[in-house]
Amino acid sequence: MGNAIPMSYSRTIQTRLVLPPDTNHHGSIFGGRVLAYIDEIAAIVAMTHAKGDVVTASIDSVDFVSPAYVGDVLELEGIVTSTGRTSMEIYVRVVTRNIKTREERLTTESFVTMVAIDAEGKPREVPTVYPETETEKRLFETAPKRREYRKAKRALQH
Template identity: 40%
Template sequence: MQGRTAGNSFTVMNELVLPNDTNSFGNLMGGRLMYWMDIAAALAAMKHSNTPSMTASVDNISFKNPIKLGNIVHIEAKVTRSFNTSMEIHLKVWGEDSVHQYQYESNEAYFTFVALDPNGKPRPVPPIIPETEEEIKLYEGALRRRQLRLILAGKMKPDDANELKALFNK
């Protein structure tokens, strides 16, 4: 299977925060943001794998700054690394206050998606070819993040996580 560049999966999604999207403080609800992030990640995964894909896991999502009513949400998603049938997608989120004309960082996260065949079974995905310095850094860290996810899910023993252990045994 021929590899694809990380840039080929790059997806940008924009949403306007409307009253129905906010909590009683006038901030975008976290669940609505995660919903939009899941859509952006799914689009990036489908662009890379050229097949429908589903969410397998979501890493920690930390909210750095709230996004206010009337502001614009910018979501960028890109596949950082693919494994056999799964893909790690990195997402960055910004808010934009168009009245005062400034952007601010809201959060970032990693989602894992699995590519599916027509029968809903996992199917192989193309390898990622990182090109930029940032893509290479994300690619190299993806194996450690994957090992941590597998340990936390009980699917890998900590002693088997060689890439992750290497961080502590220098």
Template identity: 50%
Template sequence: MDVKEKLVRESRTVKSSFVLPPDTNNHGTLFGGKLMAYIDDVAAISAIRHARCNVVTASTDSVDFLYPISVGQSVCLESFVTWTHKTSMEVFVKITSENLFTGERKICAVSFLTFVALGADGKPTPVPRVVPETEEEKWLHNGAEERSESRRKRRENSKKLVEEFGTQKPWE
């Protein structure tokens, strides 16, 4: 394998946490914002493992909370780089809850994030191409360009919104 490519598994990262009362809302379930912070954290580790340099989060695709994660359960996040462009990487994150007493597990959410690799000068720097091996990795890799195009369109729309609304002060 060329040094300019890396296997998906080289970026795989797993993080588990016990869901405690301070991590939950008034329904006794994990705060969405707390989960989103976990998602960004584990995805960033995968991106750094792939690029072996600093990275910044460029975008987070929607996070659909499919099932609540309750106090007393564990939450496990698994992430890996699914696709690369010149200086950017798509990272997939799968979030699973587990009832530690029964062993029942549920995939509670999934998300895709995009990271940009930064060189020592703080500017975007090239990243190695990612090589999928398993069927799951290949399936995610094959859909990545379409997701990237959707992100590009969403970003254009965000820029239009910013132009329309600007930085007007709320009291003006």
């Protein structure tokens, strides 16, 4: 599918309010809830890029940097950082904002691999991406290292 498209094409931002049912007995959000949000935004980003259905291949890394509490606002941002023939690496960044103090903290960073599929559920080709901003260039240029790491990890598992 040779035509490269800008990374910004599929950028997606979601805002969520942390509510009591989302939290544990400490009043901070469940890690599993954050993972579900990450998987959802990564899927939206990948579907936008691939212009069709996708499946999650792996959630490669999740770093929980700081907690989010009831009443905090989560802002999730996802972007395609690199592509294979049928796969897309999605970077998801979660920032917590306290509405009263306006303080913002990085909560979670994650890389998710999604695969585009056709109507029969078989992998299908996706367009390549190119970076435009400095942040995008950094994510794009470091993607081959992450891909090698994933390949090595898979080799160890088999």
